[in-house]
Amino acid sequence: MWQEARVALTRSENMSRIRSADTEPELIVRRALTAAGLRYRLHQKTPGGKADLVMPSQKFALFIDGCFWHGCPEHYVHPRSNWPFWDAKLRENVDRDRRQTKALVSEGWKFLRVWEHEVREAPLKVVERIQKQLDGARRAKAGWRVVFVRPEGEGSTLERRLHEDLADAAKQLTTVRQRVTAKKGRVAKGVVSHLSVPAAKKSGGGISNDAKQRGRVA
Numbered sequence: 001m002w003q004e005a006r007v008a009l010t011r012s013e014n015m016s017r018i019r020s021a022d023t024e025p026e027l028i029v030r031r032a033l034t035a036a037g038l039r040y041r042l043h044q045k046t047p048g049g050k051a052d053l054v055m056p057s058q059k060f061a062l063f064i065d066g067c068f069w070h071g072c073p074e075h076y077v078h079p080r081s082n083w084p085f086w087d088a089k090l091r092e093n094v095d096r097d098r099r100q101t102k103a104l105v106s107e108g109w110k111f112l113r114v115w116e117h118e119v120r121e122a123p124l125k126v127v128e129r130i131q132k133q134l135d136g137a138r139r140a141k142a143g144w145r146v147v148f149v150r151p152e153g154e155g156s157t158l159e160r161r162l163h164e165d166l167a168d169a170a171k172q173l174t175t176v177r178q179r180v181t182a183k184k185g186r187v188a189k190g191v192v193s194h195l196s197v198p199a200a201k202k203s204g205g206g207i208s209n210d211a212k213q214r215g216r217v218a
């Protein structure tokens with residue numbers, strides 16, 4: 001079932017380079033913040049690592065998570081080659097995001113993690129959410145991350161996707177849906193034929209209910 005790692009790493013190397021540059025979603029947010037009269041610094045160190053945008057005096061950090069690199073439930077597409085490499089990459093990124101999030105919480109920082117697609121779809125809403133956090137609103141929920149993907153059998157267009165809650169790795173969710181082929185940034189319409197949430201999460205599951213209502217993972 002698992003394919004051999006046969007694709008040269010040039011593709012991933014190229015993608016790594018893209019990651020380190022100022023991305024288009026970052027530029028969109030920066031323009032919107034400047035227009036709103038908010039001042040910020042870029043790529044500064046915060047507890048747990050660097051953030052994309054920081055307001056040091058207010059102890060606020062913003063992360064703009066790329067839909068591919070950070071396992072967006074709507075848009076993550078596992079490359080259909082070199083499975084072990086991409087599995088490890090995704091796991092590493094989600095684990096890092098989780099460590100960083102925990103470090104910020106324990107150091108009493110305010111922060112917001114937004115998806116690249118949210119920035120592209122509604123940058124002003126992102127600015128509103130930043131403003132709310134600065135004004136002392138309750139911390140936004142961390143949300144789901146795709147952490148593992150496999151086809152539902154040889155040649156199937158269905159994929160089984162394992163999600164984890166960024167705030168709590170023990171909260172997991174499995175979906176089976178059509179492989180997403182929509183272009184980056186577009187909202188994909190996956191067909192879910194199976195959904196399982198661990199029983200313990202159903203009662204108190206603010207996050208999973210949220211996710212269902214938004215139709216993003218369910």
Ligand SMILES: [Zn+2]
Nearest residue numbers: 067072075117
């Ligand atoms: Zn996305």
